[in-house]
Amino acid sequence: MSKRPTPCIVTSEEALRQEEIIKQLRNDNDLIKARTGKQKYYYISTFGCQMNAHDSEKLEGMLEQIGYMKAEEEEKADFIIYNTCCVRENAEQKVYGKLGYLKHLKDKNEDLIIAMCGCMMQQEEVLNTIRTKYKHVDIIFGTFNLYKMPELLQTYLETKRTVIDIWKEHKEIVEDLPSIRKHKFKASVNIMYGCNNFCTYCIVPYVRGRERSRKPEDILKEIEDLVADGVKEIMLLGQNVNSYGKTLEDKVTFAQLIRKVNEIEGLKRIRFMTSHPKDLSDELIEAMRDCDKVCKSLHLPFQAGSTKILKAMNRRYTKEQYLDLAKKIQREIPNIALTTDIIVGFPGETEEDFEDTLDIVRQVQFSGAYTFIYSKRTGTPAAVMEEQVPEEVSSRRFNKLQEVLRPIITEKSQALHGKTLEILVEDLSKNDEKLLTGRTESGHLVHFEGDSSLIGEFINVEITEAKTYYLIGQRV
Numbered sequence: 001m002s003k004r005p006t007p008c009i010v011t012s013e014e015a016l017r018q019e020e021i022i023k024q025l026r027n028d029n030d031l032i033k034a035r036t037g038k039q040k041y042y043y044i045s046t047f048g049c050q051m052n053a054h055d056s057e058k059l060e061g062m063l064e065q066i067g068y069m070k071a072e073e074e075e076k077a078d079f080i081i082y083n084t085c086c087v088r089e090n091a092e093q094k095v096y097g098k099l100g101y102l103k104h105l106k107d108k109n110e111d112l113i114i115a116m117c118g119c120m121m122q123q124e125e126v127l128n129t130i131r132t133k134y135k136h137v138d139i140i141f142g143t144f145n146l147y148k149m150p151e152l153l154q155t156y157l158e159t160k161r162t163v164i165d166i167w168k169e170h171k172e173i174v175e176d177l178p179s180i181r182k183h184k185f186k187a188s189v190n191i192m193y194g195c196n197n198f199c200t201y202c203i204v205p206y207v208r209g210r211e212r213s214r215k216p217e218d219i220l221k222e223i224e225d226l227v228a229d230g231v232k233e234i235m236l237l238g239q240n241v242n243s244y245g246k247t248l249e250d251k252v253t254f255a256q257l258i259r260k261v262n263e264i265e266g267l268k269r270i271r272f273m274t275s276h277p278k279d280l281s282d283e284l285i286e287a288m289r290d291c292d293k294v295c296k297s298l299h300l301p302f303q304a305g306s307t308k309i310l311k312a313m314n315r316r317y318t319k320e321q322y323l324d325l326a327k328k329i330q331r332e333i334p335n336i337a338l339t340t341d342i343i344v345g346f347p348g349e350t351e352e353d354f355e356d357t358l359d360i361v362r363q364v365q366f367s368g369a370y371t372f373i374y375s376k377r378t379g380t381p382a383a384v385m386e387e388q389v390p391e392e393v394s395s396r397r398f399n400k401l402q403e404v405l406r407p408i409i410t411e412k413s414q415a416l417h418g419k420t421l422e423i424l425v426e427d428l429s430k431n432d433e434k435l436l437t438g439r440t441e442s443g444h445l446v447h448f449e450g451d452s453s454l455i456g457e458f459i460n461v462e463i464t465e466a467k468t469y470y471l472i473g474q475r476v
């Protein structure tokens with residue numbers, strides 16, 4: 001765990017107010033602790049994407065300033081927050097399932113505070129369901145006012161009545177929230193929020209609002225502070241990083257931004273996600289090629305192979321355009337590792353359309369892919385499209401897609417066998433405590449034997465075995 005060095009610099013009135021409230025809550029907590037000896041604990045459950053994971057880091061930062069400590073399990077916590085995702089239905093189902101269990105915890109401990117936030121809360125039906133069926137939830141907030149959590153907690157503590165604060169859109173970008181990183185040596189940095197693309201299957205633009213970019217100087221300052229605090233690798237986050245800067249008064253492109261980030265002394269690796277093929281410029285390919293710190297790996301979702309389906313998805317590129325782009329990137333940046341997202345079973349998808357998806361997979365030879373069965377999201381245009389694909393057809397296609405992907409990913413992995421690669425050592429292996437894990441520049445996971453003092457270091461390993469989803473290596 002790592003705290004930022006200057007945790008609460010304030011750049012807006014809103015943040016200033018929260019800082020004051022954090023201080024008051026901290027005082028109250030210290031008094032309770034002095035009187036009763038009891039330390040308060042929090043537990044945050046995070047669902048969904050890296051954006052949510054990073055939001056949770058900010059919540060953790062604020063909670064630790066308030067004086068809470070992280071609990072390893074829910075049962076021990078005084079304050080539980082569920083940071084939710086609604087991109088696919090199963091993410092929502094998981095949350096509802098867990099909410100039942102929380103009721104049981106609250107029955108045992110009436111002082112337990114339960115909060116829900118994140119993307120699910122931005123949907124009116126969900127909010128109504130939680131209000132009426134899950135009355136044990138005490139605090140509800142959304143994606144646009146995460147930074148107000150201390151104030152909402154304070155209101156709850158004062159009134160002991162359910163606090164609900166959901167905004168329909170963002171008001172301002174609040175800079176410099178405190179944040180607790182999972183790793184000392186790597187960090188995520190938001191460069192923009194929201195999305196303007198309205199892919200017809202996707203709920204994100206409705207729950208995370210319109211696209212807005214942070215100013216380059218704020219981003220660079222944050223990264224410089226992180227590097228001064230020991231960070232060596234950063235992940236620049238946005239729903240569509242390739243359109244970064246378009247909403248700023250002083251226009252700046254994403255390529256220009258990463259060239260500036262590349263100049264930061266002490267930083268070793270730059271990653272970014274997610275890229276939309278329609279906005280990926282030649283300027284960015286050149287910047288990726290020229291900048292030594294930018295990892296030669298790129299997540300470039302294609303979603304579907306058929307031009308007809310891409311049109312219905314409102315992706316604004318054709319099959320041929322995607323293939324041309326992927327091949328251009330592979331030509332310009334040799335050995336680049338391309339990964340992607342793929343949806344099967346979008347409304348109207350025929351066997352022939354699905355064959356186009358398989359064709360892209362075969363032609364591009366991805367190093368990895370996240371694959372999804374289309375999930376109907378109420379409020380999106382695709383939800384009311386005719387010709388919804390039956391579940392068994394989608395499942396069959398999904399399995400077929402795995403069959404085609406697996407040998408390709410294995411082959412990409414095996415091409416690294418015998419090579420000596422630099423990895424950033426990240427952690428102890430989850431399955432075997434004798435092993436450490438690290439990541440190559442291409443994003444491949446490597447397990448190797450070593451001492452935990454290496455965590456956070458760059459070392460060279462020779463790849464001795466290559467499996468589909470990970471590599472085994474030996475330190476050299």
Ligand code: 5AD
Pocket residue numbers: 087088201202203301303341342343372373374375376377
């Ligand atoms: N159904 C299935 N997958 C979806 N994604 C987004 N919305 C849906 C949906 N309704 C996938 C896309 C996106 C990834 C984050 O989630 O592939 O790139």
Ligand code: SF4
Pocket residue numbers: 195196197198199202203204205239240276
């Ligand atoms: Fe959703 Fe499309 Fe925006 Fe990605 S680009 S967040 S898939 S609408």
